[in-house]
Amino acid sequence: MSAGPTPTTEQSAVPAYLVDGPEIYRRSFAIIREEADLGHLPHDAHDLVVRMIHSCGMVDLAADTEVSPGAVAAAHAALTAGAPVLCDAAMVASGITRRFLPAGNDVLCTLHDPRVPDLAATLGTTRSAAALELWRERLDGAVVAIGNAPTALFRLLEMVEEGAGRPAVVLGLPVGFVGAMESKAALVGHPAGLEHVVVHGRRGGSAMAVGAVNALALGAAR
Amino acid sequence: MSAGPTPTTEQSAVPAYLVDGPEIYRRSFAIIREEADLGHLPHDAHDLVVRMIHSCGMVDLAADTEVSPGAVAAAHAALTAGAPVLCDAAMVASGITRRFLPAGNDVLCTLHDPRVPDLAATLGTTRSAAALELWRERLDGAVVAIGNAPTALFRLLEMVEEGAGRPAVVLGLPVGFVGAMESKAALVGHPAGLEHVVVHGRRGGSAMAVGAVNALALGAAR
Numbered sequence: 001m002s003a004g005p006t007p008t009t010e011q012s013a014v015p016a017y018l019v020d021g022p023e024i025y026r027r028s029f030a031i032i033r034e035e036a037d038l039g040h041l042p043h044d045a046h047d048l049v050v051r052m053i054h055s056c057g058m059v060d061l062a063a064d065t066e067v068s069p070g071a072v073a074a075a076h077a078a079l080t081a082g083a084p085v086l087c088d089a090a091m092v093a094s095g096i097t098r099r100f101l102p103a104g105n106d107v108l109c110t111l112h113d114p115r116v117p118d119l120a121a122t123l124g125t126t127r128s129a130a131a132l133e134l135w136r137e138r139l140d141g142a143v144v145a146i147g148n149a150p151t152a153l154f155r156l157l158e159m160v161e162e163g164a165g166r167p168a169v170v171l172g173l174p175v176g177f178v179g180a181m182e183s184k185a186a187l188v189g190h191p192a193g194l195e196h197v198v199v200h201g202r203r204g205g206s207a208m209a210v211g212a213v214n215a216l217a218l219g220a221a222r
Numbered sequence: 223m224s225a226g227p228t229p230t231t232e233q234s235a236v237p238a239y240l241v242d243g244p245e246i247y248r249r250s251f252a253i254i255r256e257e258a259d260l261g262h263l264p265h266d267a268h269d270l271v272v273r274m275i276h277s278c279g280m281v282d283l284a285a286d287t288e289v290s291p292g293a294v295a296a297a298h299a300a301l302t303a304g305a306p307v308l309c310d311a312a313m314v315a316s317g318i319t320r321r322f323l324p325a326g327n328d329v330l331c332t333l334h335d336p337r338v339p340d341l342a343a344t345l346g347t348t349r350s351a352a353a354l355e356l357w358r359e360r361l362d363g364a365v366v367a368i369g370n371a372p373t374a375l376f377r378l379l380e381m382v383e384e385g386a387g388r389p390a391v392v393l394g395l396p397v398g399f400v401g402a403m404e405s406k407a408a409l410v411g412h413p414a415g416l417e418h419v420v421v422h423g424r425r426g427g428s429a430m431a432v433g434a435v436n437a438l439a440l441g442a443a444r
Contacts, residue, residue, distance in 0.1 A: 013412050013413050055397070056427060091428065175279045206313065207429050
């Protein structure tokens with residue numbers, strides 16, 4: 001490029017592209033609703049799953065997604081009442097759009113708390129799981145968003161069994177190859193009957209968890 | 223659960239799970255190397271693509287991934303020399319593991335700079351694209367990580383055409399349904415011949431961009 005003249009628009013190798021943010025969102029959601037099969041999901045979960053699909057670019061995510069019948073209503077009620085959002089990863093906390101939250105809700109991630117490495121060593125577990133020890137005072141009635149670590153989701157279920165509190169809803173979206181599938185199956189099949197949103201299998205992740213929280217926050221604010 | 227005794231380990235509905243963090247990583251990477259077909263990728267990009275697959279739980283990501291032959295070496299050299307990592311989204315910046323970076327490299331995201339909304343209005347574009355105006359002094363030789371917005375990747379290519387600088391490597395991983403595929407095709411086909419890592423199609427995202435930067439940082443530190 002350096003030998004030639006400053007390119008004009010006509011000479012640009014960049015194709016024309018849409019620059020209207022709200023219109024990009026509208027078209028994206030329209031494509032998802034056209035292509036995705038949401039029929040097996042609770043009606044009030046459709047907006048949620050559309051945003052989860054938007055976060056990852058895959059309409060077939062819907063087929064692996066399971067939402068318990070009361071999950072969306074429970075999440076809306078909890079968020080409206082000011083429940084905190086407890087996140088297993090800093091990326092999840094970072095991505096949540098604070099202005100969408102209906103009650104200035106706290107968004108907490110304890111993973112990088114300086115006490116966590118010692119807790120993990122003492123408890124003989126991962127830092128992601130040990131970080132949940134610092135959730136105890138906020139767990140009851142919270143919206144829990146697990147977007148990274150299967151061990152965090154397993155540990156959450158153990159803490160519920162131990163009587164540490166009962167979250168209003170659990171977004172079980174850990175990702176990966178070791179324990180992710182199993183932890184999501186454990187959440188769905190757990191006798192505690194927690195309200196849940198999961199993507200079965202290996203898929204999941206922090207962006208998907210953020211999409212889910214943002215959708216629930218927008219729904220609660222409506 | 224509340225009517226019964228405190229559950230013992232034997233009564234827990236949570237299955238046994240692996241709690242050794244490093245071992246979880248080792249097994250995950252072993253599964254990915256067993257299942258993923260990386261044959262079409264440059265040999266020095268295999269660690270990179272393994273971590274990108276790890277970030278999303280999908281071994282078939284490899285088939286859509288394209289890495290230019292000099293991209294990994296360019297990224298390693300830039301990071302070792304102290305190049306900044308310029309990110310289009312706060313989640314990308316949030317996820318990058320700072321201790322992996324070989325030279326205390328700056329990690330920058332300008333999206334939430336207070337000047338951006340006015341810039342977007344003045345330039346008639348998205349905030350994601352307008353935020354790149356604040357990259358101008360750092361763009362030349364930088365590692366650019368686009369994990370969210372197609373408009374940021376399109377705008378980057380326009381700025382390179384305008385002579386704003388030439389990044390050492392572009393991680394082109396925007397996600398979604400409007401412009402993502404096209405922006406990645408524009409990067410790969412651009413006559414400027416920028417070193418690049420892309421996932422063709424709709425898939426991408428901030429977690430994948432983080433996985434890519436973390437892999438390149440670890441590779442540079444070796």
